[in-house]
Amino acid sequence: MKKGMIITAVVVAMGMSVPTGVMAADAMETSSAVQQEVTYEKIEIETLPEAVVKSVSEGYADYSVSEAFQGSDGSYKVVLEKDNEKIAVFFNDQGEFLKVEKADDAEE
Incomplete structure (x- = not known):
């Protein structure tokens, strides 16, 4: 009798955790859908x-600026060139570094 009650309690507890997991997965899908390119x-x-300009000159003094772009989110993409190699460096509007990519990967 006690075994039956314990098994029932475990089954009920497991059943309650499944909807929570499903809701968490739905929330993750929603948040990724909100992010726009x-x-x-x-x-x-x-x-x-x-x-x-200051961040570029301090961090990439050996490079020359070949192109500049402004993002729909207010960020900036600066294409730099050195020895026939192009990189795209991304900054926020405060000049803070965000990321760097090969320019071929970052072309529009």
Whole structure:
């Protein structure tokens, strides 16, 4: 009799945890669907914010700026070139480094 009650309690507890797991999975799907892809529009190099220019000159002094883009999220993509190698460096509007990619991977 006691075994039956214990088994019933375990089954009920397991049944209650399944909906929670399903809800968590649904929440994760929703949050990833909310993230939108950033699109970049070409801008004149001279219009880059001073903070971005400063970050480029401090961190990539050996490179020359070949192109600049502004993202739909306010970020900036700066294409730099050195010895026929191009990289795309991403900054926020405060000039803080976000990421770097090979320019071929980051082309629009």
